[in-house]
Amino acid sequence: MTDTAQPVHPSVDARGVAMSFNQGTAEQVDALVDVDLRIESGAFVSLIGPSGCGKSTLLRLIANLIEPTAGQVMVNGKDAAQARLDQDYGMAFQQSGLFDWRTVTKNIELPLELKGWGKAERSARAAEMLELVKLADRGNHMPWQLSGGQQQRIAIARALAAHPPLLLMDEPFGALDEMTREHMQSELLDICAAANTTVVFVTHSIPEAVYLSTQVVVMSAGPGRITDVIDVDLGRTRDEDTREDDGFYKKVTEVREALRGGDHERSTHRSEDR
Helix, strand or coil: CCCCCCCCCCCEEEEEEEEEECCCCCCCEEEEEEEEEEECCCCEEEEECCCCCCHHHHHHHHCCCCCCCEEEEEECCEEHHHHHHCCCEEEECCCCCCCCCCCHHHHHHHHHHHCCCCHHHHHHHHHHHHHHCCCHHHCCCCHHHCCHHHHHHHHHHHHHCCCCCEEEEECCCCCCCHHHHHHHHHHHHHHHHHHCCEEEEECCCHHHHHHHCCEEEEECCCCECEEEEEECCCCCCCCHHHHCCHHHHHHHHHHHHHHHHHHHHHHHHHHHHC
């Protein structure tokens, strides 16, 4: 009997990735070196490290917004460039990026318009996404009529509207107050679980990374390297009790110590280079 099972690819597979800006000039900046990262389907992976360690650069490489100077990035078994053309991922940033002249519903429909969906299909999907992010009564509002947290929920709904298997997020809650941020973290987990989406999430916050993630990828100061990958086993369902759990505090401490270790490793590299 012939085996017809389809191969299962990781959501992201980066191998030997390096990124330099202004390469070959006196202003050359090495942002990333020797990055290997494999992210399995269904994972929630946070990238954390000091400012300038290349977290956002790595996210942009996965999204094929820039090309690596060395190495290869595969997304869902495809070259990252092809994955971008196939719209295999959605993106959300610190600023919601909603268009003020379009209603909330029309903002969500935008990627569907670009993919050629019909009007009825777009309308139905936008309504579904509004239900998912618990803003079903805001479809006819303009973005400026919503709170910051609500705008971010709409941005997430737009990013997920076309059923992408991967969601890339660059500090999407960085501009929110602490209480709203914690609420949005819980909302995000519910939304992504319902949508069955793999997430790569950039953050500077250790508690945020631990609360959200199945894995935390720790990076050193620039040029960025991955110095540790920490598994977080706090269960798939997380709530306010999770933040008070001893296991949560232990993981926060483990990530913090890994970050300190990465700083020490980087200092050692600099000393050896001298």
